[in-house]
Amino acid sequence: MDNQYVLMIFGVMAFATFVTRAFPFIAFSRSHDHPMLGYFGRYLPPMIMVVLVCFGLTGLEIETGGRLANATLAFAAVTIVQLVGRNTLVSILVGTGLYVFGIQGLDL
Amino acid sequence: MSHPESSDFAVALRDSSPVLFGYLPLGMAFGVLFQSLGYHWLFAPLAGIVIYAGSAQFMAVGLLAAGVSYAEALIATLLLNSRHIFYGLSVLDRYPKRGVLRWYLIFGLTDETYSLVTAKTPERQDSGRYYFYLTALNQCYWVAGCALGSSLQSMVEFDSRGFEFALVALFLVLLIEQIRAMNERWLLMIAVMSSVIAYGLVPNQFLLVAIGMCLLVLFWRWSRVSSHG
Numbered sequence: 398m399d400n401q402y403v404l405m406i407f408g409v410m411a412f413a414t415f416v417t418r419a420f421p422f423i424a425f426s427r428s429h430d431h432p433m434l435g436y437f438g439r440y441l442p443p444m445i446m447v448v449l450v451c452f453g454l455t456g457l458e459i460e461t462g463g464r465l466a467n468a469t470l471a472f473a474a475v476t477i478v479q480l481v482g483r484n485t486l487v488s489i490l491v492g493t494g495l496y497v498f499g500i501q502g503l504d505l
Numbered sequence: 506m507s508h509p510e511s512s513d514f515a516v517a518l519r520d521s522s523p524v525l526f527g528y529l530p531l532g533m534a535f536g537v538l539f540q541s542l543g544y545h546w547l548f549a550p551l552a553g554i555v556i557y558a559g560s561a562q563f564m565a566v567g568l569l570a571a572g573v574s575y576a577e578a579l580i581a582t583l584l585l586n587s588r589h590i591f592y593g594l595s596v597l598d599r600y601p602k603r604g605v606l607r608w609y610l611i612f613g614l615t616d617e618t619y620s621l622v623t624a625k626t627p628e629r630q631d632s633g634r635y636y637f638y639l640t641a642l643n644q645c646y647w648v649a650g651c652a653l654g655s656s657l658q659s660m661v662e663f664d665s666r667g668f669e670f671a672l673v674a675l676f677l678v679l680l681i682e683q684i685r686a687m688n689e690r691w692l693l694m695i696a697v698m699s700s701v702i703a704y705g706l707v708p709n710q711f712l713l714v715a716i717g718m719c720l721l722v723l724f725w726r727w728s729r730v731s732s733h734g
Contacts, residue, residue, distance in 0.1 A: 402569075403548055409575050410565055411555040413582035414589075418614045421593030422600075422607075436727045437720075438595040442623035443687055444719040445591070446680040447696035449616060452712055453673035455704060468670075475674045479681050489523045489674040493667075500667035 467499035517638030520625075523675045524617045525646045530668035531559060532650020538566050539651075540658045549655035553648035557613060561585055562651075588712045591720060592619045601633040613640035615647075617675065624679040695722050 425434060459465050475492035482488065499505050536549040539562075552562050561582050568578050592614055599622065601607045610633075614622075618640050684690065696719050703715035 400544070400548075402572075403544055405575060406565065406569060406573075406578050407548075407552055407555055409578045410558075410561055410582045413579050414556055414558045414561055414586050415612055417583060417586040417589040418593065419608075419611050420590045421597065422611055425594070425597055432731065433727055434594060434597055436730070437723060438598065440687075440689065440692055440723055440726075441591065441595045441719070442619075443680060443683040444692055444696040444723070445595075445716055446620060446623075446676055446683060447693050448700050448712065448715045448719065449620070449676040450673060450680055451697070451700035451704070451715070453669075453676055455708070455711065456669060457673070471670055471674070472677065475677050476681065479678050483682075485675075485678050485682075486519075486522050488678050489526065489671060492674040492677075493526065493671045496670035497667035501664060 461505065463499075463503075463505040467496060467503075467505050471496035471499070513632060513635045514638050517635055517642055520621055521639055521642040521646070523671070523678070524621070524643050526668070527617065527671040527675055528643065528646040529650040529653070530665040531672070532647045532652075533654030534665055535559070535562050535566075536651045536654020536656070537658045538563065538654075540655045542566065542569055546652075546655040546658075550648050550652035553644070553651035557644055557647065558586060558615065559647075584710070584713075588716050589614065591716050596622055600636065606633055606637055610636055610640055613644055615643065617672065618643050620676060620679045624682055689726075692719075692723070692726075695719060 425431070428434070454468070457464070457468055459468055471492045474495050475488050478491050479485070479488040532553060535552075536546075539549040539552070540546060552565060556562055556565070564581060564585055565578075568581065573581075593611070596614070596619070600610050621639055621643075622636060684693070687693075696715075699715045699718035699722075700711075703711050703718065707714050
């Protein structure tokens, strides 16, 4: 089939993705010690993390009460296990295990 | 860390392992979806190698199916990935200042890699090798997922329903660790409100709009703080 078309689309998308990732590094290469960047570097990541958590939640397709309960339970489990144990991997495995069990095992 | 020399790779392996559980099923989902187009299965892992952006690759399946022009693909990808413009702002001073390594790290700055890099404790900062292992391992997981999904699509029935929660859990855990070290926690409420507003107004551009609003508030806050000395 038209393999060349696929390769060209891949190339264009690879270029565009790299441009968006490289932009701040090029635009601010001469002012990386500006105090504003230090401020942003400190407070922007946790804010973006909140946004990413919310974004992830919107992708879970919570359409029924059962799914809402399942997601809430898994969310709480991750929070509690992390606050107590502080082991990233364990927290994620416990929460994801609970969630997958609810979706697949209980067929929510 | 007590043995910094030998353990850059080991630490990166441990730190990146949560991403493995998120990227493998997600990459497989992409591979399976991509195979529905009917191209050679090697194209799916190739996309993971050269594009390396989850949401953009899923969009690529739709673009290829619709047979869009190169210009349309360019603009759609720029818009979809424009949130990445803000990511670099907070890792500018962590990454090496020059060299091939620097450009590979920038190339590989996905949501998940960004999360791990910014969550890292200070003692590992400025370790270019550590960041390289972290970025490369994450990409390996992703490419492996893409290849598995597209090659084994017809042979294996892998039920990946529910595994999308792994990435939510990863972001949540990293958030908890960042909150511990943070003052001005009211900014987090701003981020929640930005998310709710963005979801209500423009769900298609959720990330861009929500992060954009956070950035505006942060800029306003900084200009106040800095003008008071």
